[in-house]
Amino acid sequence: MRRLREFTLPDVGEGLTEAEIVRWFVAPDDPVRDGMAVCEIETAKALVELPIPFDGKVHALHFERGATVDVGAVLITVETEAEEPAAEPVLVGYGASEPAVRRRPRKRPDVERRDHRTAATPPVRKLAKDLGLDLASVVPTGPNGVVTREDVQSAARSTEPEKGGRRIPVNGVRRAMARATTESAFTAPHVTEFLTVDVTRTMRLVGDLKSDPEYAGLRVTPLLLVAKALLVAIRPHPEINASWDEEGQAIVLHDAVNLGIAVATPRGLIVPNIKDAHARTLPELAQALQDLTETARSGRTQPGDLTGGTVTITNIGVFGVDAGTPILNPGEAAILAVGAIRLKPWVHKGEIKPRHVVTLALSFDHRLVDGELGSKVLARTGAVLEQPKRIIGWS
Numbered sequence: 001m002r003r004l005r006e007f008t009l010p011d012v013g014e015g016l017t018e019a020e021i022v023r024w025f026v027a028p029d030d031p032v033r034d035g036m037a038v039c040e041i042e043t044a045k046a047l048v049e050l051p052i053p054f055d056g057k058v059h060a061l062h063f064e065r066g067a068t069v070d071v072g073a074v075l076i077t078v079e080t081e082a083e084e085p086a087a088e089p090v091l092v093g094y095g096a097s098e099p100a101v102r103r104r105p106r107k108r109p110d111v112e113r114r115d116h117r118t119a120a121t122p123p124v125r126k127l128a129k130d131l132g133l134d135l136a137s138v139v140p141t142g143p144n145g146v147v148t149r150e151d152v153q154s155a156a157r158s159t160e161p162e163k164g165g166r167r168i169p170v171n172g173v174r175r176a177m178a179r180a181t182t183e184s185a186f187t188a189p190h191v192t193e194f195l196t197v198d199v200t201r202t203m204r205l206v207g208d209l210k211s212d213p214e215y216a217g218l219r220v221t222p223l224l225l226v227a228k229a230l231l232v233a234i235r236p237h238p239e240i241n242a243s244w245d246e247e248g249q250a251i252v253l254h255d256a257v258n259l260g261i262a263v264a265t266p267r268g269l270i271v272p273n274i275k276d277a278h279a280r281t282l283p284e285l286a287q288a289l290q291d292l293t294e295t296a297r298s299g300r301t302q303p304g305d306l307t308g309g310t311v312t313i314t315n316i317g318v319f320g321v322d323a324g325t326p327i328l329n330p331g332e333a334a335i336l337a338v339g340a341i342r343l344k345p346w347v348h349k350g351e352i353k354p355r356h357v358v359t360l361a362l363s364f365d366h367r368l369v370d371g372e373l374g375s376k377v378l379a380r381t382g383a384v385l386e387q388p389k390r391i392i393g394w395s
Contacts, residue, residue: 003079005077005080006076007054007074009050009071018069018070019042019043019069019071021069022040023039033052033055034055035053037049038050038075042173042267046270047300054078058076060077061076062074119140119147127149131167132169138151173270176268180329181327184329184330187246190366191364192325192364193374195361197357197358197359197382198348199356200355200356201386201387201388202356202388205388206220206224206225209282219286219290223261223289226381226385227259227261228391231277232381232384232391232394233377233381235394238253239368240333240334240373240374242369251368257278258273258275258276259277259278259311259312260273260310270306272292272295273305273306274292275308309332311332312328313335313336314326316340317358322340324337324339327363328364335362337363338358339361342356343355344357360378362374
């Protein structure tokens, strides 16, 4: 005897509420087995493959590729072998017990209601998504406040771009980035300080490390030494490795430095972090940076690597930009932007010489980081990059 089992979208990490189906690995009538990935989804944080927790044969896929699905919604129905119920013991003189009354399962409503979100049927939701419309902005005319197809089409006509323009739906990572930067910009009072540094000695050290056998197979760049310099600067100033607890009205100091690295990917900007970066040797940090960036650009960063960051570096210099005012990653107190390293005339030992120069920009949350603390951390970071041998004495 066979029965149908449902596989629902799980919460793949940190309270995510929805995900977009990127692709299916199975089709109706395909066999599946416990642990087999049946689809790939994009959450607000990363691409994730979903394994199914039982064996069987695919009966139906409930969403098309590109659909946005709520956590808890049925993704796939699978035909499985029904487990035989254990025989009920019969007491002599009493006979078998009466069979339990079976209730007919409730019919699922055609209209999805997503908690406080707008009610609409799945086809209408897909239409709104394809047109780049936020359902919450559409005025419903259907019964009980349901948004209809006509409502969506009418809203689309009223928001059509000028001739020659186009609309790009914002989903997944890009939508998460938009929400996070907006939240950060309007909740944390940002202050940004700038420091221009002679990094000629750091550039020489980068060249030396590239030929060092201990770094064979590793990608050694100035970012590695910037990361190490920031970690060295944080050590005597742990107050900057903190976050603001609005509800508890407290400053939370973190023991571990989980160093976030902003990475531009085809799906948008993400900030995975290196756990316990402060405890890693320079070769270990180089390996972690390489793994982090390669994984991020391939779209395989796991949700756990995108949470728990305490301080971040963003390398805008790779785009030829000298400086900027970076926005804090939500929940963090500081972010360091690294500009382009350029050969410039510089006063060195009383003479004007060509030197490698970079501008550092440190943004911090002024609720918990004052100007003195922010300035000390930025100055110490710059001092290490000017004289990288300080890594040894100050670590």
